[in-house]
Amino acid sequence: MPMSNVCEVLTLADICAYLKERDNYVVLTHTNPDGDTLGSAYGLKLGLKKLGKRVQVVCCDEIPHKYDYFIDDSECDFVPETVVAVDVADIKLLGDLYERFEGRIDLNIDHHVSNTHYANRLYLDADAAACAECVYEILDELGIEFDRDIANALYTGLSTDTGCFKYGNVTDRTHRIAAKLYRIGVDASEINRIMFDTKSKSRVQMEMMVLNSAEFHFEDRCMVMAITLDVQRKTGCSRSDMEGVPPMSRSVEGVLAGVTLKENREGEFKISLRTYAPLDASAICGKLGGGGHKAAAGCTVIGSLEEAKSAILAAVKEALEELDAGSDIT
């Protein structure tokens, strides 16, 4: 096995020295790519290009067209030397690229508390609301002159991973970085219109069906929604149409845990969990082999819809019972 088990944890100075020294980068994103993994990857690509480096971004899945405004497909014809994964907490999240790159990730830039230290080098900032915050700090430390394209890529990461700057992961640093991107001329309102205020017709039809079959459990503290293959077929909704569903799962008053089950293929469900403190989504999904952040995490369960639902509901129930037991102590 070509696995190296040692993962060197890097400081900001270390990673900048490393990035300056190396060249011919391939930057990997996670499967089912979102605004943060893509914004981080292309922000890094555009930034490193300014240092004269050659960079290509590789994603195992098709990139949704809504991100076209920062996608840069130039300069892809070279032999990759340095492999970087961005916003990828676990090597399994590389999807089909997993086998090709196992044991060969030179550098991982991430902000997930659940990071599994699979890369040879890791720059991890679990206080960052988005991986794009980490990339901003790295490019800033490298002394790179930011332009509007870099700003648009990084802002997309910041905005999408914070639900348009309204989740609990937002800090003063998130806003400070956003402010700096405004100074560079980021197209913030247009980006947010595309990311948050635009829905396809099939998305609306899918939402109607999903809400129609929503369930409430544990004294209405847990809401469950399912996007079955049947719903996906009937509405023709795309992957990116389905991205906005998990945040809806905890939008009902009194709900502490929102569960979204998306049927990937017959007998396989991607579960997205959204919680409010003190419930810890990453810990709950960890019980089913997944992970993520305190308020947003995920896992994959093999089985029927009923089996997948029972598995995640059992884990949520346990967490709610711990919460109830804790609140009895005075």
Ligand SMILES: [Mn+2]
């Ligand atoms: Mn992220």
